[in-house]
Amino acid sequence: MKSIQLGPIDLNLLRMFLLVYDTGSVSTAGARLGLSQPAASNALHRLRSRLDDPLFVRTKGGMVPTHYAQSIVDDVRNHLTGLYRALDHRQTFDPQSNETTFRFSISGLGEAMFLPQIVRQVLKSAPHCQFRNVSVTHDQLPDALTNGRTDLAIGILDIRQRGIKSQTLFKESYSVIAGAGLPRDRDRTLDLTKAKLVLPVPELTYAQELESWLSRRGLNQNIVVRLRHFGALAELLNEFDVIAIVPSQYASRLAISDRIRCLSEISELGKRDVRMIWHARSDFDVATRWFREQITQVLSEPAA
Numbered sequence: 001m002k003s004i005q006l007g008p009i010d011l012n013l014l015r016m017f018l019l020v021y022d023t024g025s026v027s028t029a030g031a032r033l034g035l036s037q038p039a040a041s042n043a044l045h046r047l048r049s050r051l052d053d054p055l056f057v058r059t060k061g062g063m064v065p066t067h068y069a070q071s072i073v074d075d076v077r078n079h080l081t082g083l084y085r086a087l088d089h090r091q092t093f094d095p096q097s098n099e100t101t102f103r104f105s106i107s108g109l110g111e112a113m114f115l116p117q118i119v120r121q122v123l124k125s126a127p128h129c130q131f132r133n134v135s136v137t138h139d140q141l142p143d144a145l146t147n148g149r150t151d152l153a154i155g156i157l158d159i160r161q162r163g164i165k166s167q168t169l170f171k172e173s174y175s176v177i178a179g180a181g182l183p184r185d186r187d188r189t190l191d192l193t194k195a196k197l198v199l200p201v202p203e204l205t206y207a208q209e210l211e212s213w214l215s216r217r218g219l220n221q222n223i224v225v226r227l228r229h230f231g232a233l234a235e236l237l238n239e240f241d242v243i244a245i246v247p248s249q250y251a252s253r254l255a256i257s258d259r260i261r262c263l264s265e266i267s268e269l270g271k272r273d274v275r276m277i278w279h280a281r282s283d284f285d286v287a288t289r290w291f292r293e294q295i296t297q298v299l300s301e302p303a304a
Contacts, residue, residue, distance in 0.1 A: 014047075017055065018076065020044065026044055077281055093286040102132070103151045104152050106153065106155060108229045115131075138157070142159055151285075154276050157277055163280045164280075165280055167276050167296065170300065172247045173266070173269070173271045174266045175246060176245055176266060177251045177263060178244075178261050178263055179234075179239070180260055197214070197224065198242045200244065200246060248265055278292065
């Protein structure tokens, strides 16, 4: 059991701990606190002595947390964030003058489907803000949210990890679509086993789940084209005798433009939650909280 020295502790040491954890660098963490390199190293040394643990180990890739540091970081972050939020009554956010760059991670489909709505909503109140889609793969998303590479992500996501928070925005189903010009009497949804499939497999959405569903039914051998993006989908459907399974909202948008024909919804796949996820580290940032509120306004059901 660790012989932790209880008693008064400088909260700046805990801030230093979180910054080293997030940046992987003592000098970078110190700079953000206005400390020189020696002062930053001394602060970390003091905390190590107080907690009786190295906390971080230096590697070629940066400072790596020990098991003990990993086990306490979420609690330290949550409690410190709550404390600062409770004490800092002056914390405000003025959308009209703010020039924040909001970083998020959404797929190419998300860009096409709801990014315009988000940008329109934000710029109404915050005309000087900017946006950056850093589209991160699903397996890298927890780290990207933790280290601040992205502020939030939106998609059919279910990441259960300490520190990761989520909010369901709306529910999405799946539909089978075909080219608008194909004969209407050839409704292949009645027998998917004989259909040739085009499968969009964007990095941050539903691809893995859908491919697993097809595989369980022996339909993965019917996939003739896998797409990283959706740009060529309508053209492929209209030029070749193929079908595709896509989110129903996207299918409806293409159908309205007369580019494709919706054949049916796949009820067996049910409805999936489209979530917004973020790390608890950003709860203390008023600009990011405001950004999440704007997204909620435009995407939460029934508006979606």
